[in-house]
Amino acid sequence: MTSAPPGAPGGGDVAGAATPTVDVVLPCLDEAAGLAWLLPRVPHGMRAIVVDNGSTDGSADVARAHGARVVVAPARGFGAACDAGMRAASAEVVAFCDADASLDPADLPRVVAPVAAGGADLVLGRRVPAPGAWPWHLRLANRELARRARRRTGVAVHDLGPMRAARRDALLSLRLADRRSGYPLEMLVAAADAGWRVEEVDVPYGPRLGRSKVTGTPLGAWRAVRDMSRVLAS
Known part of the structure; x- marks a missing residue:
């Protein structure tokens, strides 16, 4: 029987022992x-x-049933949740991933590996969408924001996707302040300003399970773009 590759489900430690x-x-x-x-x-x-x-759908119970650590972030907002999770972490490397099944955590080792090996300071998962997985208006908004981010930072980034990895202490040193949808972009801008080495790695992107709480409505999408535009303007 063939063994699973390092870092794959059922495999060994990510990117090697x-x-x-x-x-x-x-x-x-x-x-x-x-x-x-x-x-x-x-x-x-x-x-x-x-x-x-x-959450009101028992998400915390599902997480505990699968052996995950559960942290409560009372203040609403994507950035607030990311910050609470990062501060609760204790590992040297911290990765981020959406919980809606649009991204496969089995792809995390490829995102983490350059950081763990010391070849990059921040790695972003560049989403490669399956047909129908990414509504055209959200893809267009992401493309425009990425273009503006390239102009602002000089980093050749093409996606502001949620799968990413960096060292925890370095992330804390950035003192990220956004607690809403601008958090992922603020991380990139602050990292670039600090002279970090930023890379992109392609990751498959599929349809999410359920409706997005951030961009699932036109108003939510507008708020996300507004939050990110504020980061670029600050």
Whole structure:
């Protein structure tokens, strides 16, 4: 029987035995279905930290049933949940991933590996969408924001996707302040300003389970773009 590759579900430590344990922060607001699919796929050598941001569908119970650590973030907002998860982490490397099953945690080792090996300071997962997985208006907004981010930072980034990895202490030193949808972009801008080496790695992107709490409505999408535009203007 062929063994699983390092870092794959059922495999060994991510990127090899010398790689430190990784904490995976999963911001969560009513993502019970996504967590039930996702958590069993978190690779060995990584610990899932589910940050409950006000769920009413039993997401926290699902997370605990799958052995994840649950952290409560009372203040609503994507950035608030990410920050709470990062501060609860203790591993040297912290990764971030959506909890809606649109991204497969089995792809995290490829995102984490350059950081763990010392070849990059921040790695972003560039989403490669399956047909129908990414509504055209959201893809267009992401493309425009990425273009503006390239102009602002000089970093050749093409996606502001949620799957990413960096060293925890370095992230804390950035003193990220956004607690809403601008958090991922603020991380990139602050990292670039600090002279970090930033890379992109392609990751498959599929349809999410359930409706997005951030961009699932036109108003939500507008608010996300507004938050990110404020980061670029600050």
